[in-house]
Amino acid sequence: MSTQPADAVIEDRPDPAKRLSSDERRRQILRAALAVFGARGYEGATTDEVARAAGVSQPYVVRLFGSKENLFLATIEDALARLLAAFRAALADEGTEGEPAGKRIGQAYVDLIEVRGLHQTLANAYLMGSHPVIGPAARRGFAAVWRFFRDELKLEADEARAFMAEGMLISTMIGLRLVDDYGSDPQITELFRACFPTELPHVLEVVPRGDERW
């Protein structure tokens, strides 16, 4: 095919696969890991799957993060930072007319569906309380969210609890992929409408339907 032998060799590898700085690569892998851990859970996910999703080799993932466990810790750390950042942005955003802060923050939570795997990964971490390493990290993360509601949003304890509860329900429904049954099952449709009274159109648009893997 190629008239230049030197090029022929290069053409053999489908993609030049640019070299990135290790920091950039790390961020890329964290993005992929969030999606994979979210879909498969900590134990169900493989470093190879993460590597594929990030476009690098499996050993490199392990080397950049030391171990799968460390990768997961970094992933939930990152997810939590994003969550709190979104909350703080919503809290600070006084611009949107007289909408109450709580409402804005709830919306921000739902909007995080767009960050693929974020809710599912955090929810998975929250179920690993008995894990010697991940358990404590998950508890710290959960407590950090609680503190945000109490100290920054300045909610009373029972209000904060109600917020957390709604959040857990939303995460559960996302993890369940209940959206798959929306429209076909009347019960689920009703449940869905009850849980996403205002954001429904947005949620249906953002969450991919069907049997695709994520």
Next chain:
Amino acid sequence: MSTQPADAVIEDRPDPAKRLSSDERRRQILRAALAVFGARGYEGATTDEVARAAGVSQPYVVRLFGSKENLFLATIEDALARLLAAFRAALADEGTEGEPAGKRIGQAYVDLIEVRGLHQTLANAYLMGSHPVIGPAARRGFAAVWRFFRDELKLEADEARAFMAEGMLISTMIGLRLVDDYGSDPQITELFRACFPTELPHVLEVVPRGDERW
């Protein structure tokens, strides 16, 4: 030790390991599986661990249930049946003075902590929505709980939603083993008090503390 050679042979096996009917054994394994799946999750749990907890060999677990996947399906089916049975019992129990039905059912939910692994296993299942087999089963189970609140407890949609949300929060806190930090971390202590306003003493008593595996 033994003066009777025939007995010596028998003494070699530490326990006679009574033969049970396969149905009884199945129930025993389901109990063990609930605890193991709850502590480790579906992927994290091993059939060997379940077998050990049930006091049988690993191949027997696989044979009685066909596969690990089937065992998990049977486990969540059983857990859901227990959950609904507890709810119905609480609903029917008019005896306890004028306590409202919702309150009784909430208490029943918390009391199910005693069934080791029940909340955690269900919560794990709810996060497996993208699994081709377990996903649909989990959605059916979740919908069944919803129907209970709507059709049997006769709640309005938004009341039912609030119940489910509280349930998800409680399940999360159990899975997180937040109880481990109760007392030592003031934030967590507060969070705990907000979430279990009345049942606190009971919860603290029922959930084992410390680093034991389950």
Next chain:
DNA sequence: CAATGTAGTAATCGCATGATTACAAAGTCA
């Protein structure tokens, strides 16, 4: 007692997966 069914295990297999090693290619800088 033979025959058949049932409860259960030991041994082992095949495969997936996290990790390690050894190496290559591409920058970087004196």
Next chain:
DNA sequence: TGACTTTGTAATCATGCGATTACTACATTG
């Protein structure tokens, strides 16, 4: 240019785990 660092992969290893096979012991029935 040549030494050194950084980014990255191919090959492979060790291990854990679900499943299968082949077998034993006990129970039931005719």
